[in-house]
Amino acid sequence: MKLLFIGDGQLGQMLGGSAISHGHECLLYSTRTEKVKPLSAQVDLQMSLTDAIAWADAVSWEHEDIPADIIAAAHDKFLMDPARIKSLTDRRAEKKLFDDCQLPTAPWKSYHTETELQRLLEQSDYPLVLKTARGGYDGKGQWRFKSGDDAAALATEAGVQSGIAEQLIPFEREVSLVGARGKDGSVCCYPLITNVHQRGILSYSLGAIDSVPEALQRRAETCFRRLTDALNYIGVLAIEFFVVGEGADARLLINEIAPRVHNSGHWTMTGANCSQFDLHIRALTGMTLPELRLEPTLMINVIGAEKIPVGLWHHSDTHCHWYNKDARPGRKVGHVNVRVSDRNSALRWVDQWADKLQVLAN
Ligand code: ATP
Ligand code: MG
Ligand code: MG
Incomplete structure (x- = not known):
């Protein structure tokens, strides 16, 4: 298939890489420079946005703030209503969606x-x-x-x-559910991911590390189904939750949703047989959604640092990703996935590396 993604940041690049490895052709459109970027060698380098839309079989996005002129020009190439998705960039519409779906939120x-x-x-x-x-x-x-x-x-x-x-919710911890809904309405979700934020920015995520009580996972997946059914959504979507209370009786309050691939899902590039980017491509192109096989993985964000230390690139348990962006305090410039045996080993990695990888001051 020919796929056009709106947005050429790290999420767009990683989506594009997945699209190509699945044998598709791919273009990214930068809403910042208003330029089309070909990721496949066979595509014309000078394509305009109008040509790119005409070229594409399907249009998707790395961020949901899709310019109105693109929504109008590409309306028949989106697999779902992009105006509905864009409306979620307003927190009032987003919170109202949770209320309309009778899902718990602050x-x-x-x-x-x-x-x-x-x-x-x-x-x-x-x-x-x-x-x-x-x-x-x-x-x-x-x-x-x-x-x-x-x-x-x-x-x-x-x-x-x-x-x-x-x-203000006095939560125990924060978790997210990343999953996809396919064209046939089928759903495939990773286990709840534990996320730790510092000054409002995601610092690190624990993927397939904590054992998630079945009831909690079921409740999170019910939220996922209700929201994605209500939106008639196709592709990957993430839900951020606050966990209030402990164990199977814990309550989940929805904080916000990201109708796209999400930072807290980056661990799946190392810890899953199908990454969130591959999952999005599978959903968009009508492939069967996979049976997931997972391995415990820590994801540490690289925030504002000039580079990832050489020792981490060379380590056999790490998988480093550099986004090729200028370092600025508080700006996400890469992430490091680490294969770990359990929660304690993950936290030892965090103790050793998080401060070196994160310049948060703004
Ligand atoms: P993102 O980069 O995830 O899109 P954002 O700017 O949209 O972030 P939120 O996710 O709404 O912001 O909030 C950032 C963080 O602030 C949350 O992950 C949480 O740690 C804290 N926070 C937000 N809302 C609340 C709340 N109602 N009660 C307690 N903490 C909150
Ligand atoms: Mg958030
Ligand atoms: Mg947000």
Whole structure:
């Protein structure tokens, strides 16, 4: 097949690599430079976006903020409604989707003006997290508020843009479910992944390491089915959850969804017979979704560092990925997957390497 992906960042590059290894032809379109990038040798180097859309059998994306002109021009090449997916870039639409699907999420309210936000802060009985409705990622565009804080000052700062105020959840840990829904409605999910964030940015993920209580996995997969059925979704999608409580009785609250491949799924490039990128290609091209075989794998993000230390490239248990981006504090520039035997060995790797690989100051 001929596949066009909107976005040429690391996710687009990794999707493109998978598409080619499956025997497809592939183009990436950079929404930043507005240029088409061929990943297959047989494609014309000077193609315009219009030509690329005409060339493609199917259009997919690495990020869901798809420009309106592309949605209009490529509407018959998307496998699902891209306008519906783009609407999820507004947190209000995203939270409403969870409510409409009757799925548990942190209680929330939206605000549109500074005055409305100030009233909301003053009347709140619990600590809040404010999030801008649009454009937030890696914890940017968020503020915390608790009783005793200066509501007027925060409203002046955060109320410049509309957003949501949601309850601060005292969670035990954060997990994500990465999975795919195929063209025939079948679903294939990896086990819940444990994620550790620092200053709002994903620091590391434990894939197929923690034994996940069956009931918890089932509950997460029910959320996945309900959301992807409601969206008539095809491809990989990730759900981020807060885990409240412990063991099989733990509750899962949905934090947010990413309708695409996701950073917390990068461990599957090393720890699974089918990576999340391969899974997305399989779903898009109508292949049967696989039976997953998994091995415990740690994924450490490389954030703001100039390079990955040579020792890690040479180690036989690691699989290093460099995104070829300029290093800036807080910017994801690569990741390192490590084959581990168990949680303790994963945490020893984190202790030894996370600080060296992460320049988080902003
Ligand atoms: P991403 O890069 O994952 O898209 P984002 O900027 O969209 O990040 P969120 O995932 O909403 O932001 O929040 C970032 C982190 O902040 C969460 O992973 C969690 O650690 C913390 N956080 C967000 N909302 C809450 C909440 N309601 N209660 C407690 N912690 C929260
Ligand atoms: Mg997000
Ligand atoms: Mg998040």
